[in-house]
Each structure stands twice: as structure tokens, then as C-alpha cells.
Amino acid sequence: MNSVLGRRTRILAATTATAGLLLVAGCSSDGGDGGTAKGVPVVKAGKLTTCTHLPYPPFQSEKNGKYEGFDVSLIDLVAKDLGVKQTIVDTPFENFKTGAFLNSGQCDLAAAGMTITEERKKNVDFSDPYFDATQAVLVDKKSGIESLADVKAKGKKLGAQAQTTGEEYAKKQGFDPVSFESSDAVINGLRTGQVQAVVIDYPVVQGWLKDKATADAFKVVDNLNTGEQYGFTVKKGNTKLVDAINKAIKDAKADGTYKKLYEKWIGPYDASAATASPSAS
Numbered sequence: 001m002n003s004v005l006g007r008r009t010r011i012l013a014a015t016t017a018t019a020g021l022l023l024v025a026g027c028s029s030d031g032g033d034g035g036t037a038k039g040v041p042v043v044k045a046g047k048l049t050t051c052t053h054l055p056y057p058p059f060q061s062e063k064n065g066k067y068e069g070f071d072v073s074l075i076d077l078v079a080k081d082l083g084v085k086q087t088i089v090d091t092p093f094e095n096f097k098t099g100a101f102l103n104s105g106q107c108d109l110a111a112a113g114m115t116i117t118e119e120r121k122k123n124v125d126f127s128d129p130y131f132d133a134t135q136a137v138l139v140d141k142k143s144g145i146e147s148l149a150d151v152k153a154k155g156k157k158l159g160a161q162a163q164t165t166g167e168e169y170a171k172k173q174g175f176d177p178v179s180f181e182s183s184d185a186v187i188n189g190l191r192t193g194q195v196q197a198v199v200i201d202y203p204v205v206q207g208w209l210k211d212k213a214t215a216d217a218f219k220v221v222d223n224l225n226t227g228e229q230y231g232f233t234v235k236k237g238n239t240k241l242v243d244a245i246n247k248a249i250k251d252a253k254a255d256g257t258y259k260k261l262y263e264k265w266i267g268p269y270d271a272s273a274a275t276a277s278p279s280a281s
Contacts, residue, residue, distance in 0.1 A: 039084035048079040051107035056064040058265040059113040070265035071111040078248040099123040102235040116231040127245040129229035136202040137222035143196040159195035
């Protein structure tokens, strides 16, 4: 996932699409801004505050004033377990890698389709993996490109989302990709001819191709297995919240909820996503 530099931070306090959760008696507060939810410390009493970066469908996006997606739905499960309601804060992605908004107490966790990496683990603690991700190469059907190697061989321009693992992968393959600030900007760059191919998370491409006009104009020519896994992040040392997140993920996989959410937001269920091994601590 990516960053948008200098983007104005917006507090998205509206109820998430799947939240609709009432506060229950398991949540107590010290009367100030902070509090606890069934023993888990929270930065805002009665709420589980999530930092994300919008839009990044199918993981998080805004529709008709509500916030929805695979990440949103999974964190709603955590909030439900804790007896609170999820609220969302839209923030630049680069802050997730440093843990800035977690350390400042603005958010309890970050949910942003974020790949688990050793570098990021230096600044934040990750949950267990909740999604196995691959990178897709999407091209203009008129470009004559049939593979990632073709992009270079035919002198075409490759685009990627800034500060993502997709961009890093492209650079490691010897490309100098055009960087775009958001996933929306990536697809717009392809549509307007700024680039003839893009490399980005495959689930994002799946979402784009649900639109007939997009499917008519573009096609996937490569699916790159980079070994990526997504995780949610918390402030380093916040083991109680990590445990709560991991429990919600485990329970959702056990009772079929994960499969239902996967099919709703991602597409045909990939069983490997449910058997991902926990990340190394």
C-alpha cells in the first residue's frame, strides 16, 4: 500500500458500513479521552480508532458517506468483541511505516492493506497475517505488452503506487516506475496514457476489472507472487490489542465469517489466505 504526501487529514467519525455496533457494558472509561475496552486500552473511550488511507478498495473506501471494505469489516469484528464502535481516521500512508499516529495516540491501530516487512516491524507491532497478496501487472490492451519484461523490452512506461511493495519490486527489476500518490491515481494514469502498464496489488486490480469499461480497455498479463502478507499494526508493546486482533481473525476463519467477507470484498475464496502462518515476532 501507499502514501499521499501533504494530504489534509480528515477525521472520519461516521459509522462504518458494517459497524452498527452499540456500546455495551464491557467498556469503561476513566472519564477523559482515553479508556479501556474489556481490558484493552483505547485512545478514545467507547471507540476503536483506526488509521487508514483512503481510497484503497477493496480493503477500505468511502461510499455514500460510509466506510467499507475487507479491512474495515475485519476490524469491525475486533470492535464488536471489545464492545465498542470502530471509527476511522484518514491519514498519509508514510506515517503507518513510522508508527507516528500510533505513537502520538491519534489511533489505536492501522488497517491499510499493509505488507508485513522486517523494516516496518522496527517501528510497529503487527498482527498475525490476515491476507496473502500478489502483485498484478495491468496493461492497456492496445499497448502490445504481454508481460512485465515486455514493458522494458518495448520501451513502455510502467506506473506504481508510491512507497508500496509493488513500486519496490519494480525498482528491484530494474524499472524506474512513474510514482502515483494513490490507487485512484494509478488507474487514472493508465487511462490517460501517462503509463502503458502498472504494477499494484492484485486484489485492487480485481476490483478495477469489475467495471466493464476498465475490463474492456485493460488486461492482466502477469501475476507476481512476491510472498507478501498483510497485517494490522499497533503501537509497539500494545500486546493486549494485538491479542484481540489475532483472536478476531482466528475466530472469523474458524466460523466461516472470514470466507464470507473474502468473497464479498475480494472475490473467489483462496483457501491459502485462511492458512497463512503467523508472522514472526
